[in-house]
Amino acid sequence: MSRRIPLNDQSIEIVARRFAVLAEPMRLRLIQSLFDGEKNVTELTALTGGTQANISRHLQTLIAAHVLDRRKEGLQVFYRIADPSIAKLCDLVCGSLEKSLSRQAAHFDAGR
Amino acid sequence: MSRRIPLNDQSIEIVARRFAVLAEPMRLRLIQSLFDGEKNVTELTALTGGTQANISRHLQTLIAAHVLDRRKEGLQVFYRIADPSIAKLCDLVCGSLEKSLSRQAAHFDAGR
DNA sequence: CAAGTATATACGTATTTGCTCATTCACTAT
DNA sequence: ATAGTGAATGAGCAAATACGTATATACTTG
Secondary structure (H helix, E strand, C coil): CCCCCCCCHHHHHHHHHHHHHCCCHHHHHHHHHHCCCCEEHHHHHHHHCCCHHHHHHHHHHHHHCCCEEEEEECCEEEEEECCCHHHHHHHHHHHHHHHHHHHHHHHHHCCC | CCCCCCCCHHHHHHHHHHHHHCCCHHHHHHHHHHCCCCEEHHHHHHHHCCCHHHHHHHHHHHHHCCCEEEEEECCEEEEEECCCHHHHHHHHHHHHHHHHHHHHHHHHHCCC
16 A cells, blocks of 8 residues: 555455454454464353353454454354464554554653 | 563553554545655645545544644645554555455356 | 635534344254 | 254444534634
8 A cells, every 4th residue: 555556445445444343342352362373252252251242243243354264163163363464463553552652651751 | 462462451442443543444545645745634635535624534533543743834734644654554454455355366266 | 904715623414333132043962 | 853052143222433514713915
């Protein structure tokens, strides 16, 4: 997007949707929980502290966005991260936030 | 987020907000328009094809999120990209989308 | 000071979306 | 076949938000 020809309207919408998928705290918690390996819905429900219905909905959203993959094993469904760029994305955002937080801290130190 | 200790609830919310700021097509258009240098509101309104009021609102959102900076010069206000990680973020998303699009294309080629 | 221009904001509306409760679906085991 | 368990979905409600219209603010110039 930056070093490329400007995106057309449709591509812009797709990129926006992608960001929107990552714009919900519960979905970020799910992704975070999956960084160390696949887990089933019951485990994810316990780890994130949501209701089963809600977790299941968010998982469907993440599947539709190709962020996660699923694997069925008997009664259980195991989810795992499908898109390796997700971790980089989150790190980029976290890094940028750390910088702006430390900037704010510096301002406070300076008496602002 | 990936190679770090899991984020606490407050940090998760902040990250989610950050993604949410990038989750609107019009805001992405504004960011894209600013990759090649600062522009004032009138220029941005023309480039993105929105109403002045709407553009102004989105610019305030981007300022609040520290994505953009502003500079006043007489009657005009010039906006520019403040956070250099934005370009990387957009490139990452675009790259990941390209991959999944080409995967889909491959599936179609394979007769799916 | 009055008129004009560039930008910001207030308000109302429509749409989206996240959540819960209840139910259904898929699968296993007795 | 029936009961039981894990996961997905339907319905309805509440909150968030993007948009347009109209108005306000900030600044410049005559």
